Amino acid sequence: MDANAAHRAKRGVLKAAHLVGLFLAMAFICLPGLWIVLSSLRPTVEIMAKPPVWIPQQLSFDAYVAMFSGVGQGGIPVIEYFRNSIIISVTSTVIALAVGMAGGYAFARYRFPGKSPIFLGFMLTRTVPGIALSLPLFFVYARLGIIDTHFGLILAYVALNVPFTIWLIDGFFRQVPKDLAEAAQIDGCTRWQAFWQVEFPLARPGIASAGIFAFLTSWNEFALASQLTRSTNSKTLPVGLLDYTAEFTIDWRGMCALAVVMIIPALVLTFIVQKHLVSGLTSGAVKG
Amino acid sequence: MATVTLNKLVKNYGSVPVVHGIDLDVADREFIALVGPSGCGKSTTLRMIAGLEEISGGEIRIGGKVVNDLPPRSRNISMVFQSYALYPHMTVRENMGFSLKIAGKPQAEIDARVAEAARTLSLEQLLDRRPSQLSGGQRQRVAMGRAIVRNPEVFLFDEPLSNLDAKLRTQMRIEIKKLHAKVQSTVIYVTHDQVEAMTLADRIVIMREGHIEQVGTPEEAFRRPATRFVAGFIGSPPMNLQEAEVDDSQLVFANGDKLPLPHQFRDLVTAGRKVVFGLRPDDLYPTGHGIHSGEEAEVHQLDQGVVLTEPLGNETLVFVDFGGREWVSRMLNPKPLCPGEKVRLSFDLSQAHLFDAETGRTLRK
Numbered sequence: 001m002d003a004n005a006a007h008r009a010k011r012g013v014l015k016a017a018h019l020v021g022l023f024l025a026m027a028f029i030c031l032p033g034l035w036i037v038l039s040s041l042r043p044t045v046e047i048m049a050k051p052p053v054w055i056p057q058q059l060s061f062d063a064y065v066a067m068f069s070g071v072g073q074g075g076i077p078v079i080e081y082f083r084n085s086i087i088i089s090v091t092s093t094v095i096a097l098a099v100g101m102a103g104g105y106a107f108a109r110y111r112f113p114g115k116s117p118i119f120l121g122f123m124l125t126r127t128v129p130g131i132a133l134s135l136p137l138f139f140v141y142a143r144l145g146i147i148d149t150h151f152g153l154i155l156a157y158v159a160l161n162v163p164f165t166i167w168l169i170d171g172f173f174r175q176v177p178k179d180l181a182e183a184a185q186i187d188g189c190t191r192w193q194a195f196w197q198v199e200f201p202l203a204r205p206g207i208a209s210a211g212i213f214a215f216l217t218s219w220n221e222f223a224l225a226s227q228l229t230r231s232t233n234s235k236t237l238p239v240g241l242l243d244y245t246a247e248f249t250i251d252w253r254g255m256c257a258l259a260v261v262m263i264i265p266a267l268v269l270t271f272i273v274q275k276h277l278v279s280g281l282t283s284g285a286v287k288g
Numbered sequence: 289m290a291t292v293t294l295n296k297l298v299k300n301y302g303s304v305p306v307v308h309g310i311d312l313d314v315a316d317r318e319f320i321a322l323v324g325p326s327g328c329g330k331s332t333t334l335r336m337i338a339g340l341e342e343i344s345g346g347e348i349r350i351g352g353k354v355v356n357d358l359p360p361r362s363r364n365i366s367m368v369f370q371s372y373a374l375y376p377h378m379t380v381r382e383n384m385g386f387s388l389k390i391a392g393k394p395q396a397e398i399d400a401r402v403a404e405a406a407r408t409l410s411l412e413q414l415l416d417r418r419p420s421q422l423s424g425g426q427r428q429r430v431a432m433g434r435a436i437v438r439n440p441e442v443f444l445f446d447e448p449l450s451n452l453d454a455k456l457r458t459q460m461r462i463e464i465k466k467l468h469a470k471v472q473s474t475v476i477y478v479t480h481d482q483v484e485a486m487t488l489a490d491r492i493v494i495m496r497e498g499h500i501e502q503v504g505t506p507e508e509a510f511r512r513p514a515t516r517f518v519a520g521f522i523g524s525p526p527m528n529l530q531e532a533e534v535d536d537s538q539l540v541f542a543n544g545d546k547l548p549l550p551h552q553f554r555d556l557v558t559a560g561r562k563v564v565f566g567l568r569p570d571d572l573y574p575t576g577h578g579i580h581s582g583e584e585a586e587v588h589q590l591d592q593g594v595v596l597t598e599p600l601g602n603e604t605l606v607f608v609d610f611g612g613r614e615w616v617s618r619m620l621n622p623k624p625l626c627p628g629e630k631v632r633l634s635f636d637l638s639q640a641h642l643f644d645a646e647t648g649r650t651l652r653k
Contacts (some may be wrong), residue, residue, distance in 0.1 A: 028409050179373035187434070188361045197390075201377045202599035 014250055030143050033263070040064070040256035048254050063257035076254075077259065080232040081240040086265075088236060089218040092157035096214045099158070100165025101207060105167065105195070108173035118171075122163035130160065134227040141228055148230035161214040168213070170207025171201065208276035212269065219266055237262045290364075290441035290474055291316050292337065297500075298345030299332050307334055308498040309346060319468055319475045324521070329498040330478045331446055334424060337476060338367050338444050351441055357612045360565055366435035367444040370451065372427045374419040380406075380430050381415040387438045405433045408470065409463075432464070436471060445477040449484060461487060482522050486510070494518050495525035512571030516648040519566045519641055525605060527566045528615040531645055535562045539567075541611030550637040551586055556651050557642065563651065564612075566641035570615040575632045579620065586638035594629050606632065 039047050041059040069075040100271035107119060108113075137156060138147070176199050184194035200207075222238040230237045241258055246252040298313040307329040314320045322330040335341040337348055339360035348355050355363050362527035365404060366387075375383050375508075378397040382389075385398040386404060406412045409429045419427055428448065435443060443491040449457045465488055467473055467474070479485050485492045486506040493500045494509060494517070502514040513519035532539040532547075534557045539547045549557070557563060570579050575589060586589045595614060598605040607614050608631070623633060 011412065177371060177373065179369050179371050180375060182338075182360075183367070183369060183373035183434075184375075184386070185340070185360045186338060186367045187438070188390040190359070191362065193390065198375055266443075 019208050020098040028061070036256045036263075040253060041220050042253070042260075044251070044253055047256075049210065063253045064261075067257055067261070070114060076240055076243040076258070077232045078237075078240065078258065081235055081237045082261070084150065084229075084232075084238040085235055085262075088153045088157065088178050088234075089215050091150070092154045092161065092218045093211055093215040094163035095154070095158045097207060097211050099162050100169045100210055100214075101200075103162070103166035104169030104171075105173050105199075107170040109178070118166075122166060130221070133172050134224050137224065138227050147228055148234045150234055152228050153225060153234060155216040156228065160221075160224075161217055164217075165210040165214055168210045169203065169206050169230075176202045182229040205277050208273045212224060212273050215269060216266055219262070291349075292474060292476065293349040293352075293441055294333070294337075294346070296346035297333065297343060297348065299329070299335065299336060305344075306498050306621060307336070310495075310498075310500050312493060312500065312503065314474060314476060317472050317474055317616040319477065319488060320489045321477045321479060321485035321492045323479055323485040323492055323496035324501075325480060327497075329497050329568070330480075333495070334367075334444050334446055337442075338365055339363050357625060360420075363442075364369060364440050365442045366440040367446065368423040368431045368435050368448045370447040371439045372389065372419075372431040374427055374434070376419050379416050379418055380411060380422070380433075383419070383430055384411075384415075384433045384437050386434070401437045402433075403435045408436065408467070411432045413545050417515055424452055425460065428456075428460055429463075432467065436467070439483055440473065443471075443473050443475045444474065445479075447479055447633060448477075450479070450481070457484075464488060478496075479534060483524065486522070492522075493597040496521075512650070512652065513641065514650055516564050517564070519643065523568060525569050525616045525618075527568050527641070528572065529564055529566045529643075530611045530613055530615075532563055532565045532611065534559055534563060539563070541563055543612035545611040547611075547635060548588055548637065550640040550642070552638070552652060553640075553642050556653065562645035564643040564645055564648070565642065567615075567637075568639065569605065569616040569618040571636040571639040572615060573636075574617065574619050574625075574632055574633045576634070577619040577623070578634055579618075579622055580636075586636060588635040588637055590633050591630050591637065592629055592633050594625050594631055596627055597625050606631065 006144065007113050036054055040063055041051075041191075042056045043063070043202065046057060048051050065074055067078050080194075107115065133156075141147045144152075145157075180198050180202070180260045181191075181194045183189065184198045189197060219236075220238060222241075225236050226242070229239055241255050244258070245257040291410070292312075294310055294312040294635065296309045296311060297411040298305065298309050305502060310329075310333065312320075319482075322333060324330050332341060336343045337360060339355065339362075339396060343356060344430050347436055348361055357410075375386065378386065381402055384402045388398040388401060394596060394616075402415070403412075406415055409432060411426070411429055411433055413428060414430070422430065428451075431448070449460050449580060452460060460482060467493060468488075473591075477485070487579070489506060491503060491505055492509055498518050502509055502518045504512075504514075509518060509522045513522060513527075516529060520529055530541060532541045534540075534549060536559055537549045537554065539549055541547075573579070590610075594606055595609055596607040598607075602620070602622075604619045606617045606619050608617060611614075619625075643649060644651060
């Protein structure tokens with residue numbers, strides 16, 4: 001009996017420690033985000049105060065109002081930036097997913113010469129920092145005349161995302177047993193139907209994760225976008241943040257407000273897609 | 289319903305041949321078992337019949353029609369996979385009705401046929417579950433249900449019972465046999481378990497290294513094995529096989545032990561010929577404890593020391609040293625024996641087999 005009580009007490013303490021640990025970790029992770037939201041609501045004096053003011057004294061939505069109030073009145077063309085960001089991110093994500101699905105499937109299911117080197121090559125492209133690409137890309141784009149266009153940025157982002165989507169989706173297709181597609185073919189499916197009816201639904205969590213990843217990469221990308229965009233034709237939200245820097249001052253409050261505007265769609269999308277990220281969907285397909 | 293004909297069927301993986309031009313005729317409504325050790329090409333052959341594997345040479349006919357270049361969906365076959373291959377994102381009902389849905393059948397017909405198959409296989413209670421919520425035996429039945437709703441001309445089974453425990457395997461074996469009696473389709477059944485093959489099939493095809501060793505009824509394969517390999521593969525425990533040399537009317541084993549040359553081979557072999565002598569454990573028994581073949585004249589008796597015994601309840605396997613290796617004898621109505629004890633063994637030579645030492649083919653006419 002004593003042993004049981006001691007064991008229960010130990011379990012309780014461990015559980016409490018576990019929860020405290022989790023809280024601290026989450027607080028650490030969430031603090032910067034919370035700080036941005038807070039900073040967008042408080043005056044610059046408070047933001048810049050040393051030592052920092054932890055509890056805000058006055059909160060206002062002035063920065064948001066100013067942001068949307070048009071150029072010349074402290075506003076920036078946020079609607080245009082937002083539109084550009086959406087067009088560029090969504091299009092590049094859709095293309096990267098389509099290519100990633102085709103490529104990932106091919107790598108998971110087929111044998112062809114040079115498979116391993118090609119796969120390794122994809123991974124190596126990820127080792128090049130984006131900023132190192134910006135100057136060469138700028139020259140090439142300038143020659144092609146696609147600086148400051150949606151097309152140019154979409155092209156860059158697709159190239160950036162495809163290796164990763166292929167790599168991720170390949171792993172998920174590998175987990176779908178080959179027998180399932182064969183069973184579907186025997187059940188009367190064409191190769192194409194077998195893919196859409198059986199293999200695609202089972203690899204969906206992977207495709208959804210790849211989609212989120214590709215979208216967030218394009219949505220947040222700054223280094224390339226800052227070089228390849230010029231005007232409201234193609235400037236994305238991260239580049240728009242620079243509008244708040246002037247020669248001698250930086251409007252931290254405005255910048256934080258725009259950052260919040262940027263974060264919201266990304267959060268919403270993640271929540272929507274999250275329900276597809278159920279793992280273990282293939283359990284029960286085959287024995288073992 | 290349909291016949292299946294394999295004509296000089298060849299499969300190579302790159303430059304490695306795995307099936308070497310096999311010929312086989314499967315009659316309408318026949319239950320054929322392809323049996324052999326791992327890597328003998330039996331599963332590859334089945335997958336070629338299914339259309340899942342391209343063939344490198346030869347011809348496959350189903351119902352008289354050449355299907356070499358037809359995709360699996362156009363061959364009117366069903367297949368039960370070793371892994372069951374149930375669609376995990378669909379319920380049992382959807383799994384079973386999937387082929388009909390793809391074929392564009394009306395929902396009412398799909399429901400009726402799924403319900404009928406579920407009744408046949410006692411799956412009615414499970415129709416709304418997903419594969420992950422089923423036990424191994426239930427998954428196996430769903431896999432069979434998915435195969436029968438289509439009403440195919442040919443059923444293909446790829447080691448369907450090898451993932452089940454021994455008890456369930458016996459039970460499912462009986463169900464498969466009943467199912468075949470009921471649906472009366474042509475069945476090609478791949479297994480490495482000779483007991484399954486023997487109990488289920490009308491004829492069994494014993495394969496080895498991409499060749500067919502023998503095609504025959506289970507009785508034929510057991511009683512008259514065409515090769516040394518078949519003799520060793522079919523039967524449990526396996527046939528005692530030992531190399532010997534013919535000397536006048538005797539067989540001399542490597543260690544000098546001798547047995548009379550069985551009567552039925554007297555005119556077929558000459559002195560000096562190297563052979564492999566084979567005798568089933570049933571035909572080698574402690575005197576007074578055996579199955580008598582009825583041809584008592586050919587029983588040869590010898591005293592041997594017991595090496596080991598394996599009591600199985602209704603019988604005991606007695607291991608003895610003879611001719612340079614361990615032989616197994618089957619003792620019915622067993623009495624206790626101790627290792628080292630001398631026992632009088634009866635060799636029923638009327639049931640013995642001789643194979644050519646080089647080619648491995650039977651010397652029987």
